[in-house]
Amino acid sequence: MNHFTGPSSFLGAASRLLDAESRSISPENFTGDPGGAGKATKGTGARSARALGQGWKVSPSIPIIAGKSFTLAEISGPGTILRIWITTLENVRLRHLILRMYWDGQDTPSVEVPLGDFFCCGWESYSHVSSIPVCVNPGRAFNCYWEMPFRESARITLENRDDDTAVIYYQIDYSLSELPRDCAHFHAQFQRSNPTQYGQPHTVLDGVRGRGQYVGTYMAWGSNNNGWWGEGEVKFYIDDDTDFPSICSTGTEDYFGGSHNFDIGTALARFPNGYTPYSTAFAGLPEVLSPDGVYRSQQRFGMYRWHIPDPIRFRETISVTIQALGWRTDKDRRYLPLQDDVASTAFWYQTLPTAPFPLLPNRDHMEII
Numbered sequence: 001m002n003h004f005t006g007p008s009s010f011l012g013a014a015s016r017l018l019d020a021e022s023r024s025i026s027p028e029n030f031t032g033d034p035g036g037a038g039k040a041t042k043g044t045g046a047r048s049a050r051a052l053g054q055g056w057k058v059s060p061s062i063p064i065i066a067g068k069s070f071t072l073a074e075i076s077g078p079g080t081i082l083r084i085w086i087t088t089l090e091n092v093r094l095r096h097l098i099l100r101m102y103w104d105g106q107d108t109p110s111v112e113v114p115l116g117d118f119f120c121c122g123w124e125s126y127s128h129v130s131s132i133p134v135c136v137n138p139g140r141a142f143n144c145y146w147e148m149p150f151r152e153s154a155r156i157t158l159e160n161r162d163d164d165t166a167v168i169y170y171q172i173d174y175s176l177s178e179l180p181r182d183c184a185h186f187h188a189q190f191q192r193s194n195p196t197q198y199g200q201p202h203t204v205l206d207g208v209r210g211r212g213q214y215v216g217t218y219m220a221w222g223s224n225n226n227g228w229w230g231e232g233e234v235k236f237y238i239d240d241d242t243d244f245p246s247i248c249s250t251g252t253e254d255y256f257g258g259s260h261n262f263d264i265g266t267a268l269a270r271f272p273n274g275y276t277p278y279s280t281a282f283a284g285l286p287e288v289l290s291p292d293g294v295y296r297s298q299q300r301f302g303m304y305r306w307h308i309p310d311p312i313r314f315r316e317t318i319s320v321t322i323q324a325l326g327w328r329t330d331k332d333r334r335y336l337p338l339q340d341d342v343a344s345t346a347f348w349y350q351t352l353p354t355a356p357f358p359l360l361p362n363r364d365h366m367e368i369i
Contacts, residue, residue, distance in 0.1 A: 020177035025073045026170060027059040032075065044167065061169040064160040072170055073156040077104070079176040081148035084156075086115070086170040087141050094124050095366045096162040103185045103352065104152040110354045113190040114366065115158070117345045119144065120286060120304050122220025124368055127286040130279045133216070133306055136286075146347070148186040149179050161363045184212050184349035189357055191346075192366070195224060195339035196324040201235070204320035205346040207358070212350030213311035214318055218304045219256075220287070222341030225326055226297050228261050229338055232323030238314045247312060252322065256303040257283025275301070282306045306347075320346060 021034075027044070029037035040046075043059025064070045075081075088097070094116025101111035116122050119142035120129045129136035135143040148154070154174075160166045193202045204217060214236070223229040230252035235245040249255035253262050262275045262285050274294035279286045287302025312318070324338040 018177070020175040023075075023079075023174050023176060025075070025172045025174075027062050032073070032172075032174070061167050064158060064166045064168055066160055066163050066165060069157050069159040070168070071155065071157050072168075073154065073172045075150070075154045075174060077150045077152050077154065077176070078179050079150060079154070079174050080179070081150075081154060081156075081172060081174045082145070083173040084144040084170070085141065085172075086119075086168065088115075088169070089167055090140065091164070092166045093162050093368075094121060095368055096160065096363060097166060098159040098161065098360065100157045100159070101148070101186070101188075102153075102155040102157075103148075103150045103354075106352065106354060108354045108356050110185055110352075111188040112357055112360055113188050113345050115142070117190055117218060117220060117343060118142075118188060120218050120284075120302060122218070122302050122343055122345075123287055123289060123300050125287075125289070127302055128279060129284065129286050129304070130281075131284060131304060131306060132281045132308060134304070146186055149183040150185070151179060161366075185352055185354075186347075186349055187212075187354065188345055188347050190343065190360065191358070192341075192343040192361060193324075194222075194341040194343070194365070196342050198339055199337045201232070201321035201323045202342045202344065204234075204322055204344040205348070206319040207355050208314070208318050208348070208350060209316070209355045210350040210352070211315055212318075212348055213313045214307060214320065214346070214348045215311050216304065216306040216308075216347035217255075217320070218302070218345040218347075219322070220341075220343040221301045221303065223299045223301075223338070224297060224340050225336070225338055227295055227326055229299075229324070229326045229340060230261065231327070231335060232325035234320070234322045236312055237319045237321075238312070239316050239318075252303075252325075253285075255322075256285060256305045258285060262288075282308060318348070 023032040025032040038055050040059035044061045045057045049056040049058045095114045097115040099115050099118050100109040103110050120134050121127050126140050133146045196202050232252050234249040234255040236247035238246045264276050275288045277288045283305045285303050289300040324340045326336045326338050328334045328336045
């Protein structure tokens with residue numbers, strides 16, 4: 001048997017016999033114990049299984065009471081979470097479910113993100129996502145394949161900030177194995193500017209302390225102006241950077257792997273078609289909501305960019321910003337700093353300890369209408 005040299009969920013490891021143990025946590029096996037699944041005698045499916053008994057889908061889901069948190073998983077390491085699948089009913093508000101993850105006994109979460117934003121669905125509605133680390137499939141099925149190593153322990157919780165009980169179906173697949181020394185810990189942080197301040201960039205990430213690499217951005221963008229809103233640059237300030245960054249994009253749609261307003265007609269004519277949604281392995285625009293019409297106010301967009309082939313590495317610290325920038329109506333074609341609703345989720349790996357995150361806004365501030 002080969003010694004396990006690190007977590008891998010890619011096809012390159014599919015044929016290798018590795019020194020690791022497979023485990024899974026779900027409402028049918030809350031502890032992940034070997035031989036511990038399918039034993040439930042009570043649960044949300046007990047009434048439906050009353051004529052069949054134990055072993056017949058007795059506990060497929062859990063209720064989380066309004067205002068309470070539930071521990072989805074508590075695992076002793078070393079090991080690696082390889083996949084998370086979770087779904088809810090249509091009436092559950094995704095911004096009112098807060099996902100948190102804690103590594104190696106830390107009191108500070110390394111992940112603190114609304115459930116929908118973590119899975120690239122920041123506007124409450126279903127969007128089909130077909131990327132490498134995140135897939136969203138019919139109907140409202142959220143899948144995460146980010147590798148999440150831990151040396152001592154892992155704890156995952158879900159808080160229900162809504163007024164009603166939320167019914168949650170979930171499964172967390174992981175392996176138990178030794179980890180190489182260079183494995184860093186998974187992090188994700190949510191930030192929202194509603195609205196962005198005139199002439200000031202939106203902060204995607206700041207306050208990081210440690211060595212690591214930045215691996216992805218999801219952004220839920222609500223436009224409050226007519227016209228094109230995505231001229232702003234994404235800037236990465238790495239280690240010793242001060243006034244100017246080491247990495248700067250050429251525009252919002254360019255950073256997210258698109259071009260020319262995400263509009264397939266702009267190469268030939270000005271704005272003839274409108275936005276074109278797409279979802280690829282490492283970049284996408286899966287969410288396009290245009291209640292007032294194309295290039296009109298109150299449009300909403302969801303975009304992701306995964307830096308898996310091109311991680312942004314830092315030795316000590318990193319900060320990330322994005323400008324909200326459109327166009328004025330004057331003849332001089334001047335930029336217009338926008339005051340839009342911009343919510344971002346940053347994904348990165350780093351060494352522990354995790355610096356405390358900014359205080360997550362309360363439920364009223366997070367409300368989407």
